[in-house]
Amino acid sequence: xxESDIPSAYxxxxxxxxxxxxxxxxxxxxxxxxxxxxxxxxxxxxxHAPDTGARWDFPERQPEHRPRERSIEHAFVTPVxxxxxxxxxxxxxxxxxxYARFSxxxxxxxxxxxxxxxxxxxxxxxxxxxxxxxxxxxxxVRTELTHGxxxxxxxxxxxxHHVLDPLVVGGPWLVAAGAAVVGVRRLVRAARR
Amino acid sequence: xxxxVYRGPYKIRVxxxxxPAIEHPNDAIIRVTLAAICGSDLHLYHGLMPDTRVGHTFGxxxxxxxxxxxxxxxxxQVGDRVMVPFNIxxxxxxxxxxxxxxxxxxxxxxxxxVGGIYGYSHTTGGYDGGxxxxxRVPFADVGPAKIPDWMSDEDAVLLTDATSTGYFGAQLGDxxxxxxxxxxxxxxxxxxxxxxxxxxxxxxxxxxxxxxYRLEKAREFAxxxxxxxxxxxxxxxxxxxxxxxxxxxxxxxxxxxEADGNLLQHVAGAKLKMQGGSPVALNWAIDGxxxxxxxxxxxxxxxxxxxxxxxxxxxxGLTLRMNQAPVKRxxxxxxxxxxxxxxxxxxxxxxxxxxxxxxxxxxxFSSKLDGCIKPLIVPSAA
Numbered sequence: 311x312x313e314s315d316i317p318s319a320y321x322x323x324x325x326x327x328x329x330x331x332x333x334x335x336x337x338x339x340x341x342x343x344x345x346x347x348x349x350x351x352x353x354x355x356x357x358h359a360p361d362t363g364a365r366w367d368f369p370e371r372q373p374e375h376r377p378r379e380r381s382i383e384h385a386f387v388t389p390v391x392x393x394x395x396x397x398x399x400x401x402x403x404x405x406x407x408x409y410a411r412f413s414x415x416x417x418x419x420x421x422x423x424x425x426x427x428x429x430x431x432x433x434x435x436x437x438x439x440x441x442x443x444x445x446x447x448x449x450x451v452r453t454e455l456t457h458g459x460x461x462x463x464x465x466x467x468x469x470x471h472h473v474l475d476p477l478v479v480g481g482p483w484l485v486a487a488g489a490a491v492v493g494v495r496r497l498v499r500a501a502r503r
Numbered sequence: 504x505x506x507x508v509y510r511g512p513y514k515i516r517v518x519x520x521x522x523p524a525i526e527h528p529n530d531a532i533i534r535v536t537l538a539a540i541c542g543s544d545l546h547l548y549h550g551l552m553p554d555t556r557v558g559h560t561f562g563x564x565x566x567x568x569x570x571x572x573x574x575x576x577x578x579x580q581v582g583d584r585v586m587v588p589f590n591i592x593x594x595x596x597x598x599x600x601x602x603x604x605x606x607x608x609x610x611x612x613x614x615x616x617v618g619g620i621y622g623y624s625h626t627t628g629g630y631d632g633g634x635x636x637x638x639r640v641p642f643a644d645v646g647p648a649k650i651p652d653w654m655s656d657e658d659a660v661l662l663t664d665a666t667s668t669g670y671f672g673a674q675l676g677d678x679x680x681x682x683x684x685x686x687x688x689x690x691x692x693x694x695x696x697x698x699x700x701x702x703x704x705x706x707x708x709x710x711x712x713x714x715x716y717r718l719e720k721a722r723e724f725a726x727x728x729x730x731x732x733x734x735x736x737x738x739x740x741x742x743x744x745x746x747x748x749x750x751x752x753x754x755x756x757x758x759x760x761e762a763d764g765n766l767l768q769h770v771a772g773a774k775l776k777m778q779g780g781s782p783v784a785l786n787w788a789i790d791g792x793x794x795x796x797x798x799x800x801x802x803x804x805x806x807x808x809x810x811x812x813x814x815x816x817x818x819x820g821l822t823l824r825m826n827q828a829p830v831k832r833x834x835x836x837x838x839x840x841x842x843x844x845x846x847x848x849x850x851x852x853x854x855x856x857x858x859x860x861x862x863x864x865x866x867x868f869s870s871k872l873d874g875c876i877k878p879l880i881v882p883s884a885a
Binding site (some may be wrong): 340395446 | 513516526530550555557558559575591592594598599600602604609610611613614615616619627628629631639641644645671674675677680682683699701702704706707714715726732746747748749751764770774776793806807824833835836840844845846862863865866870871872874875
């Protein structure tokens, strides 16, 4: 390798400088219009915002009609908060424990919330079986037929793990169904004795 | 009203829900006329975000018409056509006062590590989102803005997150004139980040993905070079070769927690949820840039730890910059760029689904069927 072939990383300057401003402007609409870092909208980082529309120093508090969970890293429940899906059931108890006992810095906080999510889903699935609209393992899958499921995946690297999807999605349902069948059989046998 | 409802991982449906009510004097109720599904919604859909409750309505990209306002609202009137940033923020806390609208401290009781976001689990505050006919919008005098008459609905809805986030990602890259910028991910955020890199003076822009149809879009829409990582044994080595063994000057990571490219990481993180998602793209960014480079992270990650190659970042002297985009701070400049034709977000829209078919929309987008890049949702009351 001659000295002129030595790559840029090993010498003082880049071997291939960037194209000229003129060339880039001719090729790319708007090239360089935000060239000046000091004139970009998020600069400086801690800009004192001019007028956000807020006419308060601390906002009026939203009424708290029922005790609301909060991160223990907060001094209080924030003045405005979401009221969607309040805590209830076994999942609610798990989530309440996560918020009341562990800060966001503790892995236990997040793992309990994940467990709460799974329990929440199971609670609702079970309840849905008593309705005319039972839950299914996955929704929207008819688009595999209407939107080119096979053709869209041809040659893609992620097709390797797509084959796992039915297992990941349907596996827990099969296990639950199997456990239910075994349980019912045992109950029936016990009743016959 | 009709609303998208989460039923558990991989399961959503449309249900009848109550029209939201004014709960605070500065609330507004917006009748949604157009919404979008964001790539980050897929993390919720796949069950990756802690405290995603059954019954939750997703959707943080939406525009609409003001249906009702609280008694203290002064800047909006019933009937106004408005766009709503995905950030919920008060405009007055320590963070908002410094322009960090995505880090507001007054709107998310559930966590201090993240601000408020519409329809993005209780970890971001427990607000139902805009994939519905109506949505509650807190701090109506602060977040929403009237849509300029000349702006299309498609451009407006894409400014509520994807376009603003892509542009913000390029800003956090601290791009200097002539820099080589590598963008990981050719979804909507990555495409805008690539376009915006040129506006900030990049000399070369390379977009990395594995989906050919998206890479084609990156070439045509963002004038970028492209690299299909599936064609190489080691994409990091390829990036080094393509940059004369230096590595890129800037990387913008626009993939997030469900990255492909490493089967073990993807299955362990995204499928089996043994870590907070798959950090493959972030690790490629760390290894694919030159020493002393800047990495801007726009891909969404949850609060659970990831196996990130922090030692490489340290030893290479990298600057890692990241945040959720403070959307409204970007808008005046982005309005100019759209008006001047430098950015055309609506060109990324590939699909429109009625709200009643939102389970199909999620599956198509999630599985990347039918050349899907950006699906929009049209509520029946629109």
